[in-house]
Amino acid sequence: MEETKKKEETSTHKIGIYLWIWGLLFVLSFFSYMVDWYAFQGLLRWSLILIFMFLKAGLIMAFFMHLFWERYALVNVLLWPMTAIACFIVLMVAEGQYTVFTRLLYFFTGG
Amino acid sequence: MSDEYNQQNTPLEAQSSETMSGSSGTPSKDIDYVRPAEIPEQDLYHGHSFITKWVFCQDAKIIGVQYFLTAVFTGVVGLILSWLMRLQLGYPELVPFITAEHYYQFVTMHGMIMVVYFLTALFLGGFGNYLIPLMVGARDMVFPYVNMISFWMFFIAVCVLMASFFVPGGPTGAGWTLYPPQAILPGTPGANMGIILMLISLSLFVIGFTMGGLNYIITILQARTRGMTLMRMPLTIWGIFTATALAMLAFPALLVSCIMMTLDKLLETSFFMPSILQAGEVLSYEGGSPVLFQHLFWFFGHPEVYIVALPAFGIVSDLISVHARKNIFGYRMMVWAIVGIGGLSFFVWAHHMYVSGMNPWFGFFFATTTLIIAVPTALKVYNWIITLFKANIRMNTVMLFCLGFIVTFVNGGITGIFLGNVAVDIPLSDTYFVIAHFHMVMGIAPLMVIMGAVYHWFPLVTGRMLSEKLGKWHFWFTFLGAYSIYFPMHYLGFIGVPRRYFEMYDSPYVTSAVGMNEFITLAALIVGFSQLIFIYNIVTSLKIGKPAGKNPWKANSLEWLTPDVPPTHGNWGEKLPVIYRWPYDFNVPGAKEDYITQTTPPSEVINAEVEKT
Amino acid sequence: MSDVKIEGFELKPGFKGMAEDTGSDQTMFKGVQWGKVMMWIFLLSDTFVFSCFLISYMKGRASTVVDWPNTSEVFSLHVGSVPVPLLLIAIMTFVLITSSGTMALAVKYGYEKNRKMCGWLILATAIGGLTFVGMQVFEWSKLIHEGVRPWENPFGAKQFGSYFFMITGFHGFHVSIGVIFLFIYAYKTFAGHFDKEKRGWFTTMKGGYVEIEILGLYWHFVDLVWVFIFAFFYLW
Numbered sequence: 001m002e003e004t005k006k007k008e009e010t011s012t013h014k015i016g017i018y019l020w021i022w023g024l025l026f027v028l029s030f031f032s033y034m035v036d037w038y039a040f041q042g043l044l045r046w047s048l049i050l051i052f053m054f055l056k057a058g059l060i061m062a063f064f065m066h067l068f069w070e071r072y073a074l075v076n077v078l079l080w081p082m083t084a085i086a087c088f089i090v091l092m093v094a095e096g097q098y099t100v101f102t103r104l105l106y107f108f109t110g111g
Numbered sequence: 112m113s114d115e116y117n118q119q120n121t122p123l124e125a126q127s128s129e130t131m132s133g134s135s136g137t138p139s140k141d142i143d144y145v146r147p148a149e150i151p152e153q154d155l156y157h158g159h160s161f162i163t164k165w166v167f168c169q170d171a172k173i174i175g176v177q178y179f180l181t182a183v184f185t186g187v188v189g190l191i192l193s194w195l196m197r198l199q200l201g202y203p204e205l206v207p208f209i210t211a212e213h214y215y216q217f218v219t220m221h222g223m224i225m226v227v228y229f230l231t232a233l234f235l236g237g238f239g240n241y242l243i244p245l246m247v248g249a250r251d252m253v254f255p256y257v258n259m260i261s262f263w264m265f266f267i268a269v270c271v272l273m274a275s276f277f278v279p280g281g282p283t284g285a286g287w288t289l290y291p292p293q294a295i296l297p298g299t300p301g302a303n304m305g306i307i308l309m310l311i312s313l314s315l316f317v318i319g320f321t322m323g324g325l326n327y328i329i330t331i332l333q334a335r336t337r338g339m340t341l342m343r344m345p346l347t348i349w350g351i352f353t354a355t356a357l358a359m360l361a362f363p364a365l366l367v368s369c370i371m372m373t374l375d376k377l378l379e380t381s382f383f384m385p386s387i388l389q390a391g392e393v394l395s396y397e398g399g400s401p402v403l404f405q406h407l408f409w410f411f412g413h414p415e416v417y418i419v420a421l422p423a424f425g426i427v428s429d430l431i432s433v434h435a436r437k438n439i440f441g442y443r444m445m446v447w448a449i450v451g452i453g454g455l456s457f458f459v460w461a462h463h464m465y466v467s468g469m470n471p472w473f474g475f476f477f478a479t480t481t482l483i484i485a486v487p488t489a490l491k492v493y494n495w496i497i498t499l500f501k502a503n504i505r506m507n508t509v510m511l512f513c514l515g516f517i518v519t520f521v522n523g524g525i526t527g528i529f530l531g532n533v534a535v536d537i538p539l540s541d542t543y544f545v546i547a548h549f550h551m552v553m554g555i556a557p558l559m560v561i562m563g564a565v566y567h568w569f570p571l572v573t574g575r576m577l578s579e580k581l582g583k584w585h586f587w588f589t590f591l592g593a594y595s596i597y598f599p600m601h602y603l604g605f606i607g608v609p610r611r612y613f614e615m616y617d618s619p620y621v622t623s624a625v626g627m628n629e630f631i632t633l634a635a636l637i638v639g640f641s642q643l644i645f646i647y648n649i650v651t652s653l654k655i656g657k658p659a660g661k662n663p664w665k666a667n668s669l670e671w672l673t674p675d676v677p678p679t680h681g682n683w684g685e686k687l688p689v690i691y692r693w694p695y696d697f698n699v700p701g702a703k704e705d706y707i708t709q710t711t712p713p714s715e716v717i718n719a720e721v722e723k724t
Numbered sequence: 725m726s727d728v729k730i731e732g733f734e735l736k737p738g739f740k741g742m743a744e745d746t747g748s749d750q751t752m753f754k755g756v757q758w759g760k761v762m763m764w765i766f767l768l769s770d771t772f773v774f775s776c777f778l779i780s781y782m783k784g785r786a787s788t789v790v791d792w793p794n795t796s797e798v799f800s801l802h803v804g805s806v807p808v809p810l811l812l813i814a815i816m817t818f819v820l821i822t823s824s825g826t827m828a829l830a831v832k833y834g835y836e837k838n839r840k841m842c843g844w845l846i847l848a849t850a851i852g853g854l855t856f857v858g859m860q861v862f863e864w865s866k867l868i869h870e871g872v873r874p875w876e877n878p879f880g881a882k883q884f885g886s887y888f889f890m891i892t893g894f895h896g897f898h899v900s901i902g903v904i905f906l907f908i909y910a911y912k913t914f915a916g917h918f919d920k921e922k923r924g925w926f927t928t929m930k931g932g933y934v935e936i937e938i939l940g941l942y943w944h945f946v947d948l949v950w951v952f953i954f955a956f957f958y959l960w
Contacts, residue, residue, distance in 0.1 A: 012835045022825035029821060029954075033814050036796050036959055046960070053955035057948055064828045064944045066937075071728075071735070072742035074753045074761075078768055081360055084457035085775045088410060091461075091473065092403075092779050096786025098470035099400060103789050146732030149750045154928040253758045256927055321769060325762050332752045333761055340749045359765065363772035371780065371890070379875045380886035382784065395875065397882050398788045403780055410776070690749070 013069075021063045028056045143712040145338045145689050153250045153334075155681055167263070169255035170680045171326075174262050175241030176572065181262075182233040185269055189224040190639050192217040201632025203614050211613040212300040215284030218611055220276075222287025223309070226415065227316060228269055230557055234422035235320070235358065236265060238564065239327050239351045241572070245670035246348050248336025248688050250681050252326040261326070264319025268312045275301065275308035283309045286611060288412070291383040291404050292396070295376040298389075307376060310369045317362045317369075327355040336669075338690030342446065343709070343724055345668045345694045346439065349446050350425020353453040354418045360457070361414035368407040375399070405467050409460035417456045419553050421449055423560040424491055427516050429694070430563050431495055433666045434510040435502035436705055438695035438722075440494045448487035448494075455484045465536045474533040481531035485524070492521055503698065503705075508582030509664075512563030515590045516556050523552025526601065541611070544604025547597045555593045562589065562645070569649070570663050571670060574677050575656030581648040585641065592638030599627050667708045668694035693724035728755030759929075763938045767945045770898075774949050777894060778956055781887045793879035795958050798867075813958050816859050817950065823852025824947040827940045834918070834936035842936065843913040849943065850906035853899055860896050864889070888957065895953060898946050902939075909939050 032052040035045060062068040067075055158164035168174060196217050199209045209217075240258065244251050252258045275282040284300030285293060293299050294306055301309075331344070331352045344352075371382040375396075383404040384396035432439040439445060461469060462477045495517055504510060526548040530536050539545065562585070569577050608615070608624050615624060662671040674684040688710050696707035702719035713721075728735060735754055736744055745754050753761055785792055796809035803811065830845035867888070871878045877885040912918065913936070921930040 012832050015829070015832065018825065018828050018832065022821070022828070025821045025825070026818070029814075029817050032955065032959060033810065033817075036810055039796070049955050049959045053951055056951045060824065060944055060948050060951070064824060064947075065941055070756075071745060071754060072737075072739055073745040074756060074764065076742060077753075078764060081768060081772075084360065085772065085779075087458055088406075088775070088779055089782070091470075091476075092406065092783045093786065094472070095402065095406065095470050096783045099402065099783075099787035100789060102468075103787065107789070145749070149730055149733075149754075154930075156928050254762065254927070321766070324769075325765055328765055329758055329761050333750075333756070333758055335750050338749050340747060341752070342747065343749075359769045360772050363769055364776045367773060367776035367780065370894075374874065374886065374890060378886075380890075381875070381882050382780065382886055398790060399883070400784060400787050403783045403787075406783075407776060407780065 017063065021059050024059060025056055028052050028059075032056075143691070143714050145691070148337055148687070150334065152687075153253070155251055156255060157680060167259055169251070169259050171240045171244050171252045171255065171258060172572075172678065172680075174258055175237050175239070177262050178232055178236030178240055178265065179238075181266060181269055182229050182237055185224050185272075186229040186233070188273070189221050189229055190642070192221040192224070194636060194639055196221065197632040197635040199613065201629045212284060213281075214613045215286070215611070216282045216300050216305075219284050219287055219289075220272075220282050224272070225554065226287065226419070227313070228272065230419040230553070231320075231358070231415070232265060233561060234419060234557070235327065235351060235355055236262065236323060238347075238422060238426065239355065240323070241568075242347060242670060243327055243330050243351065244334075245673065245678060245682060246345050246668055247331055247334065248339050248669050248683070248690065249330055249334040250683060250687070253329045253334050254326050257322045258326045261319050261323035264315055264322065268315035268319060271308055271312040271315060275305050275312070278304035278308065280305055288405075288408060289372070290408075291372060291375065291401050292385065292387060292399075295372065295384075296387070296389065307373065310373045310376075314366055314369045314373075317366045320358060320362060324355045324359045327351065328359065336687045336690060342443065343690055343693045346425040346428040346442070346445055346449070347422070347668075348425065349449050350422040350428075353449050354421040357414040357421070357453050357456060358418050361411045361418070363411075364407045365411035368404055368411070371407075372404065402464075402467055402469055405464050405469075406461065409463045410457075412463060413460040414453075414456045416549075416553055417452055419557050421453060423516070423557040424449060426564050427513050427560045428491075428495065428498075429668065430509050430560075430567055431498055431513045432695050432697065433567070433664050434505045434507060434513070435499055436505070436697045437498055437502040438693075438697055440497040441490075442693065442695060442724075444490060445494055448490045451487040452484060455480060455487075459484055462531055462536075465533050466540050478531055478533050482528070485528060485531070488524060492517065492524070508566045508577070508579055508586055509563045511583065511586045511590075512559045512566065515586065516559040516563065519551050519559060519593070520556040522598075523548055523550075523556060527552060539604060541609055542604035543600040543608050543610055546610050547600035547604060550597050550600075555597065558593075559590070562586075565649075567664065568670075569652070570659030572677055573653055573656070574659055575652050576659050576663060577648050577652045577656060581644055585644045585648065588641035588644065589638060592634050592641060595634035596631050596638065599631055603627060665704075665706050666694075667692075667696055667706050669709055672708055672710055692721065696721055730754055757934050759938050760934060760941070763941045767941065770945065774894075774952070777891050778952060781891060781956070784883045784887060785881070788881040788883055790881040792881050793877065793884050795960070798872075798879055799863075799958060810958055812859060812863055813954065816856055816863075817954055819852050819856050819859070820947050820950050823849045823856070824944055826852065827943045831937045831940040834913070834933040837919065837933065839913060839916060839919060842933075843910055846906055846910040846913055846936070846939075850903055850910055853903040853906060853943075857896060857899055857903065860892065860899075864892075891953060891957065895946070895949055898949070902943050902946055905939055906943070909936065 029052075032049060035048045035052070040048060067078070156163075156169050158168060158170075163169075165173065168177070195206070195209060196214060198206050199214055240252070243249075278301075280301050280303050282301045283289065283294065283305035285302075285306065289306070289309070295302055299306075331348060335344075371380075374380045375382050375384055379395050381396045381399035383401050384394075384399040385401060386397045387394045428439050428445060459477055459480045461473050462481045465474060465477075495513075526544065530539060530545065530548055566577055566582055569575070603624055606623060659676070661676050664671070669688060669690070670678070672688060673679075673682055689712075690709050691712050692707065692709055694709050696702075698705045699707055699716070699719045699721055702716055702721075707716055707719065707721065733748060733754070734744075735741060746752055748754075797807070799813055800807040800809045801811040802808070826845045827849045830842050830849060833841040833845060867885075872885045872888070874886050874889045876882060912931075918931050918933045918935065921932055923929065924931055924935075
């Protein structure tokens with residue numbers, strides 16, 4: 001337990017950084033709410049939503065969950081599996097479009 | 112370790128890291144230096160009563176045996192189901208109670224039991240629990256309580272699964288892939304209670320397994336003993352570790368699909384259910400996507416194949432190395448192959464779905480990734496064979512099973528290449544060729560490893576040897592028998608006999624397939640019964656087997672080096688072992704014996720040409 | 725964290741450090757406690773659960789030929805007589821992010837052995853979580869009142885109701901579990917269990933303030949998932 005004790009004494013961060021991140025999260029949430037308020041449409045809406053979402057998620061993970069201060073071994077173990085999810089998402093986008101295409105073709109226009 | 116790292120160029124270190132020949136190096140304390148322990152000693156809960164010692168036990172070894180026995184029980188149920196199926200196929204209408212409905216229920220339950228509740232639980236729960244702490248030099252799993260809960264969750268899952276045999280309507284008969292919409296619609300056997308119990312049981316299995324899997328991963332990553340680097344771990348541990356990592360990432364997809372299908376059944380949501388006209392009546396479902404279930408299922412299902420295969424790869428590598436008295440060829444290549452197969456397995460899932468009506472462009476992507484994954488797999492096969500080349504092979508039962516594994520695995524792997532190509536797969540899909548392929552590659556091949564592993568580690572668990580004579584009979588019956596079952600199935604597939612058909616009736620297949628079907632059924636019955644030799648061997652050897660003593664196979668890895676044989680709770684007595692090398696130092700030139708255990712310090716093998724690991 | 729010290733092992737930063745950590749004996753994640761690794765790996769697995777839910781939602785929504793309801797109308801609240809889009813959701817997001825901030829501070833004060841401050845902050849987090857669950861109940865009852873059910877939806881595609889109740893329900897379930905544990909840990913902190921290194925219920929391992937960080941990881945994860953649900957379900 002000696003390591004732990006040593007660590008506990010030294011590993012806290014200044015309160016400022018938490019308050020900063022906290023504030024940023026509020027601002028970003030407000031922005032993403034504004035996207036809906038002003039009813040942006042199309043590509044602008046989607047890209048803004050995604051940008052704010054990833055920024056918020058990144059801030060929470062990096063600072064609140066301390067990933068920014070963790071050693072790379074842990075960070076990499078946690079982030080690499082997400083490639084499988086990314087692949088799944090991309091393929092399901094294609095699959096969804098194909099499904100709706102076949103449905104429209106066979107149910108409505110009559111293939 | 113830091114000394115070793117910082118002063119890598121000191122002459123002494125250079126000598127111990129290269130080969131040492133002649134008598135130039137004097138035994139010195141410095142070359143035996145291993146840096147001190149990072150983590151404090153683990154406090155263990157020692158059971159006092161019968162209940163805490165043997166039932167709700169927190170010792171990973173006991174939990175491993177519990178997992179093993181429960182899994183074997185489900186495996187026997189699966190075996191009996193396969194007999195019933197074979198009886199129907201070989202001799203239609205011979206057994207009066209096998210109706211079409213029952214036949215589908217047997218097919219479904221056989222598949223699900225064998226893949227999930229038997230092989231997965233046996234490799235990861237059984238071998239994983241028993242071997243991980245011993246092989247990495249830990250006192251126990253890192254969270255013994257969670258580990259105990261994990262087994263009991265699995266036990267409840269098995270109970271729920273078995274309960275589905277006794278509910279009205281019987282177990283589900285939707286095929287082990289449980290494809291909706293058919294799985295939850297009336298007309299499919301067990302479409303009410305059967306499918307619900309199956310989904311609940313799978314969810315419980317996933318929850319229980321997650322608890323176990325966290326234990327395996329963290330024990331391997333964070334609780335190794337001094338000197339045990341990742342690249343000094345036996346390949347068994349690498350296989351189990353990667354398989355567990357896959358399971359942690361793949362089972363969520365199964366959990367999600369189970370939850371969604373349960374909601375479709377109970378609340379009539381339409382996740383997977385399109386508009387359906389049934390017996391002239393429009394059902395309330397509308398607009399769901401059945402192919403989504405297939406994607407979710409195979410996003411779990413394909414890694415699941417490797418969850419079964421990777422521990423088998425790992426274990427067989429160790430068995431071959433020990434019984435061929437030679438280091439495993441290309442250890443690092445083997446490790447990277449295991450990791451690579453594991454990583455790639457998340458990108459190949461839809462090769463199970465070429466005929467499902469998914470986006471047709473996917474065929475390119477998944478055929479390519481599927482063929483890529485064959486590369487590391489082939490590497491492993493070459494390495495096993497090169498390990499055997501010019502080795503000092505002990506032709507005992509364990510080695511026979513390893514050789515049997517290589518043969519069946521190569522056979523099944525090559526048919527896999529056929530099926531991975533879209534154009535070849537389409538005519539072959541849903542025929543007996545597929546059955547032959549996956550039974551060879553993930554049925555018989557892992558079973559060969561399990562049996563070899565039991566012959567190998569039985570002396571460790573019980574302190575007594577199994578009978579070699581009975582073992583060889585068992586091997587030849589199993590191997591030749593299994594080949595007689597599955598090899599003809601390739602031919603059945605080529606002539607177009609479809610899988611999952613209750614009966615062939617008067618189709619043109621009948622004339623050429625009848626005789627072969629009878630032959631396969633007879634072989635299946637013989638193979639099944641020949642397992643009684645195995646059980647007899649185990650039961651009698653418990654009492655009258657030759658006492659094994661310490662390290663009967665002269666192996667190097669840590670599990671044989673415990674102070675007590677069989678190992679007791681806490682594994683290592685007073686002091687944890689310190690590791691100086693990999694577990695494959697067999698027949699090292701200049702060494703006193705033909706093996707150097709992992710705990711032998713460098714100063715004791717100063718004249719041997721050991722490799723730096 | 726970066727300033728761990730380990731006897732006989734030099735910790736290097738960056739990818740070189742990663743290579744050496746991975747190649748070293750005993751542990752791969754240097755100075756990270758077992759429980760914390762367990763929570764991280766569990767969260768990784770849980771991420772896959774939520775990803776699969778959201779991917780299914782995406783696939784379901786992309787392939788339906790019936791129109792998806794306009795979420796900013798469905799989830800709007802009337803202030804006076806003016807409909808404000810997503811008002812409740814905005815408040816819920818605000819509450820959850822607030823509770824995430826208090827949790828982060830609780831972890832900090834925990835490591836500084838500031839028992840009182842840590843306890844109060846955990847309690848504040850728990851209350852924030854409870855508020856969130858309460859508002860979710862309100863949101864659900866409002867939608868149910870309007871006729872949305874898992875199996876039907878008066879505003880358009882059937883799958884809207886199904887995915888909404890399933891995904892927010894699964895998230896709400898996570899929040900509820902978190903709230904229960906937050907209350908338990910607030911009690912444990914005030915009672916001084918972590919200062920005394922008291923052993924937990926089912927474990928022979930010693931307690932410590934690292935447990936607060938582990939709980940914090942879970943709580944931030946719940947917040948993280950909400951960020952994605954907010955973006956994909958309410959805004960998209």
